[in-house]
Amino acid sequence: MKRLIACMVALLSLSGCTAAQPVSNKIKIGVTVYDSYDTFISELMDNFDADMTNYSNITLQKYDASKTQSQQNKQVEKMIEDGCNVICVNLVDRTAPKKIIDLAKASDVPIIFFNRELVAEDLQQWSGLYYIGANAEESGVMEGKIAADAWKASAASDKNSDGIIQYVVMEGEAGHQDAIVRTEKSVNTLIDSGLQVDKLASPIANWNKSQAQTRMASLITQYRDSVEMVLCNNDDMALGVIDAYRAAGLSREQWPIIVGIDGTKPGLEAVASGEMAGTVYNNKEGQASAMADLAVALASKESTSSLNLEDGRYIRLAYEPITSSNVSEYIDQK
Ligand code: GAL
Ligand code: CA
DSSP, X not given: OOOOOOOEEEEEOSTTXXXXXXEEEEEEEEEEESOTTOHHHHHHHHHHHHHHTTEEEEEEEEEEOTXXXXXXXXXXXXXXXXXXXXXXXXXXXXXXXXXXXXXXXHHTOOEEEESSOOOHHHHTTOTTXXXXXXXXXXXXXXXXXXXXXXXXXXXXXXXXOSSEEEEEEEBOOTTOHHHHHHHHHHHHHHHHTTOEEEEEEOOBOTTOHHHHHHHHHHHHHHHTTOOOEEEESSHHHHHHHHHHHHHTTOOGGGSOEEEOSBOOHHHHHHXXXXXXXBEXXXXXXXXXXXXXXXXXXXXXXXXXXXXXXXXTTXXXXXXXXXXXXXXXXXXXXX
8 A cells, every 4th residue: 555645735925934035936846855754854854944935935845755766756747747847856766767857858847856866877868957965975985084083093992902993884775876885985994094994794774773773783692792883874874873782781882983974963962972983964954955046046947057056967065074073063053
């Protein structure tokens, strides 16, 4: 039984919203996310909704694709039928954008893909296609650097004193650009920092806290306290790893170095408390506001030149490393 498609139509009116910028004509913006239960995506969308209140005359039509590409295709079809002027798509399957591209092209409705990056050739299929996200490579390098610094800062990190890091990578999602690249770059950065590494396991936990907890719990049964580092492709999985150590009753000294990526609210708190050695800020505020600005410009057929699109199609926000030394700035800012 398919989940009922939840459709929320929000009319953002000028009343009670004094700073709202009127857009020339009434416009309608559609959004579909791969999974509204994903922490980072839901924080990004909260920012996007807040950004939209800066404009008047805009109607939003939003859907959750519930991890089903065929459902997302139908949502895009419906948004086109309903007269959306531009549609923001967080693809379920980044290798399967064809149907959506064909629909958009046939009806001349621009699409802004975000967060789940389709291959460059697909984005070149039509001039009305855009991508907003970040450079995955950068996040992996920053995560590896944070992990290397944490390792070097304490001799106790090398629990078995063999001079080698016995590590686990908690992987996001099979085939996702961020999972593939973050895993590769974080480990390579450790090696490039002159460290020796020994991979114990690299389970997939689909960006999800409870799946990561389950995966880590079985590794704790196998390795007890001998895991020395857990590189997580995102914060939610790092938090699941922490839950597993806590549930196993291991003392903080027995925990490995745990690093995440995203800088979500709970992720920042775990860095502040020292449970995570650090995280990498995935600029959801920047991505959301770039998406809002681009969507409004495209829907109102205004120039996008002030948005500095790379190759006329891409906007990528920079990542930022976060450790105990600067985490308070991020907590204060949120
Ligand atoms: C990543 C983010 C993850 C997850 C994923 C979904 O960029 O770090 O937490 O949200 O996107 O595609
Ligand atoms: Ca060791």
